[in-house]
Amino acid sequence: MNKLELSKESMSLRWRNITTNYSHWLSFILLMIVAVCVNPSFLSWNNLTNQFVQGAIIGICAMGMSLVITAGMIDLSTGSTVAIISGLSVYVLNATKSILLTMLFCLAMGLALGAVNGLLVTKGNIAPFIVTLATMSAYRSIINQLGQGGPFTVSSEMYESFRMVAAGKTLGFPNLLLFFVMITVITSLLMNHVKFGRYVYAVGSNELSARLSGINVDRVKFLIFSYAGLLSGLSAFLLASRLTAIQAASAGDGYEMDAIAAVAIGGTSMSGGKGKIIGTFLGVLMLRIINTVLIMANVPPFLNGLVRGIIIIIAVLAQSKKKNK
Amino acid sequence: MFLEMKQISKEFGPVKALTDVSFSVGPGEIHGLLGENGAGKTTLMNVLSGTFPPTSGEIFIDGKKMEHMTPRKSTMLGIRFIHQELNLCNDLTVYENMYLGEEILRNGCLINKKEMARRAQEVLDGMNVKINAVSVVSQLDQAQKQLVEIAKALLFRSELIIMDEPTTALNNHEIENLFEIMRALKQQGVSFIYISHKMPELFAVCDKYTVLRDGMFIQSGHFAEIDEHGATELLIGKAFVDANLKDDSCSPADTEVVLSVRGLTGKTFHDVSFELHRGEVIAVTGLQGAGSAELAEALFGASASTGEIVLNGRRLKPVTIRNAMRSGIAMVPCNRKERGIFPDLSIQNNHSMAGFVIRKGMAVHEKVERQSFEGNRKKLEIKVDSPKDPITSLSGGNQQKVIVGRWLETDADVFIMDNPTQGIDVGAKYQIYKLIVELARQGKSILVFSTEFPEIWHIADRCIVMYKGRVNGDIPRSSLTEVSMMAYSTGSNLEVRR
Numbered sequence: 001m002n003k004l005e006l007s008k009e010s011m012s013l014r015w016r017n018i019t020t021n022y023s024h025w026l027s028f029i030l031l032m033i034v035a036v037c038v039n040p041s042f043l044s045w046n047n048l049t050n051q052f053v054q055g056a057i058i059g060i061c062a063m064g065m066s067l068v069i070t071a072g073m074i075d076l077s078t079g080s081t082v083a084i085i086s087g088l089s090v091y092v093l094n095a096t097k098s099i100l101l102t103m104l105f106c107l108a109m110g111l112a113l114g115a116v117n118g119l120l121v122t123k124g125n126i127a128p129f130i131v132t133l134a135t136m137s138a139y140r141s142i143i144n145q146l147g148q149g150g151p152f153t154v155s156s157e158m159y160e161s162f163r164m165v166a167a168g169k170t171l172g173f174p175n176l177l178l179f180f181v182m183i184t185v186i187t188s189l190l191m192n193h194v195k196f197g198r199y200v201y202a203v204g205s206n207e208l209s210a211r212l213s214g215i216n217v218d219r220v221k222f223l224i225f226s227y228a229g230l231l232s233g234l235s236a237f238l239l240a241s242r243l244t245a246i247q248a249a250s251a252g253d254g255y256e257m258d259a260i261a262a263v264a265i266g267g268t269s270m271s272g273g274k275g276k277i278i279g280t281f282l283g284v285l286m287l288r289i290i291n292t293v294l295i296m297a298n299v300p301p302f303l304n305g306l307v308r309g310i311i312i313i314i315a316v317l318a319q320s321k322k323k324n325k
Numbered sequence: 326m327f328l329e330m331k332q333i334s335k336e337f338g339p340v341k342a343l344t345d346v347s348f349s350v351g352p353g354e355i356h357g358l359l360g361e362n363g364a365g366k367t368t369l370m371n372v373l374s375g376t377f378p379p380t381s382g383e384i385f386i387d388g389k390k391m392e393h394m395t396p397r398k399s400t401m402l403g404i405r406f407i408h409q410e411l412n413l414c415n416d417l418t419v420y421e422n423m424y425l426g427e428e429i430l431r432n433g434c435l436i437n438k439k440e441m442a443r444r445a446q447e448v449l450d451g452m453n454v455k456i457n458a459v460s461v462v463s464q465l466d467q468a469q470k471q472l473v474e475i476a477k478a479l480l481f482r483s484e485l486i487i488m489d490e491p492t493t494a495l496n497n498h499e500i501e502n503l504f505e506i507m508r509a510l511k512q513q514g515v516s517f518i519y520i521s522h523k524m525p526e527l528f529a530v531c532d533k534y535t536v537l538r539d540g541m542f543i544q545s546g547h548f549a550e551i552d553e554h555g556a557t558e559l560l561i562g563k564a565f566v567d568a569n570l571k572d573d574s575c576s577p578a579d580t581e582v583v584l585s586v587r588g589l590t591g592k593t594f595h596d597v598s599f600e601l602h603r604g605e606v607i608a609v610t611g612l613q614g615a616g617s618a619e620l621a622e623a624l625f626g627a628s629a630s631t632g633e634i635v636l637n638g639r640r641l642k643p644v645t646i647r648n649a650m651r652s653g654i655a656m657v658p659c660n661r662k663e664r665g666i667f668p669d670l671s672i673q674n675n676h677s678m679a680g681f682v683i684r685k686g687m688a689v690h691e692k693v694e695r696q697s698f699e700g701n702r703k704k705l706e707i708k709v710d711s712p713k714d715p716i717t718s719l720s721g722g723n724q725q726k727v728i729v730g731r732w733l734e735t736d737a738d739v740f741i742m743d744n745p746t747q748g749i750d751v752g753a754k755y756q757i758y759k760l761i762v763e764l765a766r767q768g769k770s771i772l773v774f775s776t777e778f779p780e781i782w783h784i785a786d787r788c789i790v791m792y793k794g795r796v797n798g799d800i801p802r803s804s805l806t807e808v809s810m811m812a813y814s815t816g817s818n819l820e821v822r823r
Contacts, residue, residue: 193689195681202678205667212627212658212665213731214650214682273669 024267024279028286035289039296049174051288056180058258059284060235063187064228065259066280071224072204072272073128077117078232078259080139082252085109085236087143090152090246099162106237107230114229118222147248154244166241179238188277200224204272262287265315326387326484326516327351333382335368340720342368346542348535355507355517357531359560363721363748365540366520370487374406375399403484407491411470415463420445422462423477448476453502467494467614487518494613496815504530522777524553536560539750561751561779580604583770584739589632591623594794606761606771608781611791611814621743621774625649625656650683655737657729659744665728666716673698673712676727680734701730706756722753743774758783778807792816
């Protein structure tokens, strides 16, 4: 009898594990059903790919944010990083006339700015919140000064070819969708099949245990910020291509908040140690779908933020409930 | 006060901390509560003081049933709890700490500092200790902090004082002082529950005893009716006392030196030198604050030190964790919950962490990970449902075995084990002792940091005793007794010489 009770207990434990581990799928499917009910044409190919295209640029940032948060940290500088790089990338493009060089510039610059965050957090021993709050303000200020209120505009001779990076299609799929999916796959591989990924979870779960297991915690943190910066650089490149005219003050504005929201909705614990890349992927899509549904349902656009706020709270509450049980 | 606890059970998730424990204390009685680490003593006391409710069971005080006990309520009833861990705020003064949460007020709102300092000083003077009530706690040493913790309980009129290992940092003189105070209060009808691992103390001051083992009530009675050997048998089980883990004939002192430490100095220890031979088990012990805990960390490179650490003839330089691991040192840290486990990760992932750091290559091979865990699961008899369950679903003993397995994977020559049996049941303890002896037989060298004599006696070839940051004694197994160990760790051997 005792054994029976025990197996019952472990059954319920396992069931709880399943619901915890796949809650992001559950909420994603629920949301899809709601969307289809509001407007059956939601499932059209055009609309579905459009969700990806709309979400891709923030989605790529969210992948970096996912690592940062899983390690128990935060990055507020994402939006400003995207803004400064995309603004400068237009300069580079106009000067070099090379899309490839522009992309390399964006990636290198992203890596460098991420590394600055990482260095300040590790060598400077300053809390990530404070470091990235400071760099957020600094980067935005630099690009505002360089722009002097006007936009950074791609010169007319590069306009068409550069625009097609983001607007174009490959094998019938929008390029933005492909970029987003590719980065998701790479990040997922990194987190699940490379030692580094395991260290990220370890640092987020218990930093002291990680240190005493021989993990170089500082190096892990530095690499996380560098990776997040790299992805912000890619994101900035795609944004510049999509808009072809970058407004210093508004480019990338609020990206960090959207990225954090996507990570949270995707089931990553804000205190670190727990979370899945696929969750963040679905989180990004869910944010887009919510937007689309609200538009389709004729909710006044000013109330968009309210609904999103409520959904974020519900999503995170649901997770913490499960944890406490 | 007449206290009765009836059939108390307490479960933390899947872990049963207490099962049907009954316990009673009469007025003016000093009651010794005995049990190894993890036997459930602290849990029982936390139930009594209302820190958390029992899963089932009843508490009666003076015949009246107590419902929904809270810390506040138990304080009102005159129950005072001197906790094992020091709960002092380092940046506040002694008297502010003593009155924390129960400040004396002037005109109903302002804190009356003068009055508080005066009364606190009165209590401290009454205890015959030289502590200034207005000094800041961070300036005190471990022993003084422990005394402040005790003074806190004496500040108010109480009926029942619970002391959870109050003497871990005190020397003989201070302990004797404490016993005087306890005896005087006992005359006034105050009851005590006294928790300690030190047999001589229990026999000196307590009237009655109750023994817990693995969360269960074992026996209760008068100290006058048993001797130390009998008490130890009750404590850890007869079979366990008789078990002879150590083959006394082997004397590893003539094998080659694996680890040699010369003049190691850190923040709280000075000029520590010793040699560890192949296949040798050395226990390092000392009172709280004697520097042994920091020494364990320093040997593994987890905290800074100067001096030489030479492993297999090669000097470790610089002394970092990674370097220590690569040259063949492993450390099972103390305080598993805070320093050992990754609560969000699965059992298998917890197990493989140190091996990952050591091994070359970037990829994670799930299959290798599973196989290495399976190997250690059998060797250490770890009870798991699925290696993918979270580690927090395991009992303390099994968690600790996973952590030990983590370090076996690094194939080290020297194992540092810092309190390896903290908070685990007797069965798991025994298995860990067996493993330590077995590792030594295979030619590994082991440094066990521990404060429990029965544990040290079971496994150690010799015992290094620290006192005030220095090595005060190096006792070979042949002359290892609890009395000799206590003499070295309280520094009383130095007093005699003077």
